[in-house]
Amino acid sequence: MKNTYQLSTLTLLLLLLSQISFAQRKAKPNPLKEAVVASVDQRFESLTDLSDQIWSFEEIAFQETQSAEALSDYAEQLGFKVTRGVAEIPTAFVAEYGSGKPIIGILGEFDALPGLSQNKVPYKSPLNEGNPGHGCGHNLFGVASLGAAAAIKDLIESGEIQGTVRFYGTPAEEKFFGKLWMVRAGLFDDVDVVMDWHPSAETKTAVQKGLALVDFQVEFYGQAAHASSDPWNGRSTGDALELYTTGINYYREHIKPTVRIHYHIQDAGKVVNVVPDYSRIWVRVRDSSREGLIPVWKRVEAMAEGAAIMANVDYKVSLISGVHEVLVNRTGSAALQKNLETLGPISYTEEEQDFAKKIQEATGKPQIGLVSKIEPMEETAEHSMGGSTDVGDVSWVVPTIRLSATTAPNGTPWHSWAVVASSGMSIGHKGMAYAAKALSMTMVDLFENPELVESVKSEFKEKKGDYVYKGFVPDGPPPINSNLQ
Numbered sequence: 115m116k117n118t119y120q121l122s123t124l125t126l127l128l129l130l131l132s133q134i135s136f137a138q139r140k141a142k143p144n145p146l147k148e149a150v151v152a153s154v155d156q157r158f159e160s161l162t163d164l165s166d167q168i169w170s171f172e173e174i175a176f177q178e179t180q181s182a183e184a185l186s187d188y189a190e191q192l193g194f195k196v197t198r199g200v201a202e203i204p205t206a207f208v209a210e211y212g213s214g215k216p217i218i219g220i221l222g223e224f225d226a227l228p229g230l231s232q233n234k235v236p237y238k239s240p241l242n243e244g245n246p247g248h249g250c251g252h253n254l255f256g257v258a259s260l261g262a263a264a265a266i267k268d269l270i271e272s273g274e275i276q277g278t279v280r281f282y283g284t285p286a287e288e289k290f291f292g293k294l295w296m297v298r299a300g301l302f303d304d305v306d307v308v309m310d311w312h313p314s315a316e317t318k319t320a321v322q323k324g325l326a327l328v329d330f331q332v333e334f335y336g337q338a339a340h341a342s343s344d345p346w347n348g349r350s351t352g353d354a355l356e357l358y359t360t361g362i363n364y365y366r367e368h369i370k371p372t373v374r375i376h377y378h379i380q381d382a383g384k385v386v387n388v389v390p391d392y393s394r395i396w397v398r399v400r401d402s403s404r405e406g407l408i409p410v411w412k413r414v415e416a417m418a419e420g421a422a423i424m425a426n427v428d429y430k431v432s433l434i435s436g437v438h439e440v441l442v443n444r445t446g447s448a449a450l451q452k453n454l455e456t457l458g459p460i461s462y463t464e465e466e467q468d469f470a471k472k473i474q475e476a477t478g479k480p481q482i483g484l485v486s487k488i489e490p491m492e493e494t495a496e497h498s499m500g501g502s503t504d505v506g507d508v509s510w511v512v513p514t515i516r517l518s519a520t521t522a523p524n525g526t527p528w529h530s531w532a533v534v535a536s537s538g539m540s541i542g543h544k545g546m547a548y549a550a551k552a553l554s555m556t557m558v559d560l561f562e563n564p565e566l567v568e569s570v571k572s573e574f575k576e577k578k579g580d581y582v583y584k585g586f587v588p589d590g591p592p593p594i595n596s597n598l599q
């Protein structure tokens with residue numbers, strides 16, 4: 115009995131000691147991480163002002179002139195070297211600070227969505243009826259990333275870390291996918307690791323791939339005629355359009371569950387008494403991987419020819435753009451996860467929870483308020499669902515680490531007035547500051563630990579294998595002033 119007692123006391127003591135040392139290890143502060151958190155806190159007011167400005171500019175893809183300028187000016191005032199109008203896109207820019215290796219990049223989006231203008235209230239109420247609105251929270255996205263880059267800049271400036279921090283101002287994520295042309299221009303070729311985040315209703319490392327996607331346009335050209343007096347002289351592009359979408363919809367029965375096909379009829383004639391001689395449709399095909407996507411894309415493209423033959427019209431298919439699924443980097447994500455655990459969840463006031471619950475009530479969701487608890491890092495699904503992002507293309511040329519931070523109530527319909535409302539007030543601002551902290555803390559890890567950068571890179575190389583990246587972009591300049599707008 116005595117022996118057992120002694121043993122168990124010893125075990126208990128050892129356990130206690132190990133727990134103390136674990137606690138000390140866990141609690142051991144990293145002064146550089148504390149410094150970046152303090153930087154973000156110090157700039158909180160100016161970052162909030164900047165995100166509110168971009169929120170009120172309400173600028174859509176490739177038209178984000180004021181938003182790009184506000185972010186560029188902010189970076190320039192902090193001492194970043196800013197190159198505006200990169201990759202033949204007037205609203206794309208790069209802001210850099212420091213010199214030499216490593217080069218750590220960070221992505222910032224700032225475009226809004228058409229038709230979603232909304233006041234900062236928890237019920238639907240347009241601010242400027244019919245105008246765009248930040249229904250994806252990109253007003254927070256660009257600013258948080260720039261805030262993180264600025265915090266790193268402070269450490270480079272004081273000589274506490276060496277290397278280069280580079281902020282990428284990446285326009286037109288919601289339409290056309292601006293990053294494709296930035297990748298094509300080679301702007302990521304010398305970067306070691308890229309950080310990225312997205313506004314969300316949860317706080318977690320983003321380790322799902324999303325979907326690969328391609329956008330193309332089909333135009334039909336026929337012969338106009340009077341719809342009643344001489345329809346036999348007409349060759350109808352309206353017929354071609356209907357036959358085409360019928361073909362697509364029959365095909366749906368034979369596609370894999372991971373495939374999505376959407377279309378938007380952009381022009382189907384003007385009046386009822388003219389046989390239309392021009393029609394246009396925007397088609398989008400998605401799948402969980404680029405490899406799965408390509409055969410479906412080619413099949414849907416080929417149907418345009420079938421429809422044209424049946425309606426006796428001519429047709430033209432034009433590639434608009436497309437994105438790869440994300441190449442997830444779990445090594446980098448694990449470093450980010452630790453920083454989320456250190457930061458803990460975002461805390462909210464009663465008013466903020468009340469605002470969130472009102473949004474949930476208005477959108478028919480359970481009124482559970484805001485959720486920001488830090489879950490363990492998820493497994494990466496082989497076939498993830500959801501949306502698509504042009505971050506995918508960046509992730510195939512440079513290892514990319516991604517975060518989701520809570521900026522809107524749980525369950526909120528995304529790309530909706532509710533996200534616009536949350537993105538323009540303190541719920542969004544808190545998520546923005548949180549993202550800036552988590553991202554800059556992870557950048558500290560990358561600057562401090564060359565071994566981490568190496569293991570992030572080796573996972574990237576292994577997963578990429580011998581695939582030679584080729585973006586889904588047509589030759590020629592980006593579609594800044596195209597009729598597709």
Ligand SMILES: [Zn+2]
Pocket residue numbers: 250251252287312
């Ligand atoms: Zn978005």
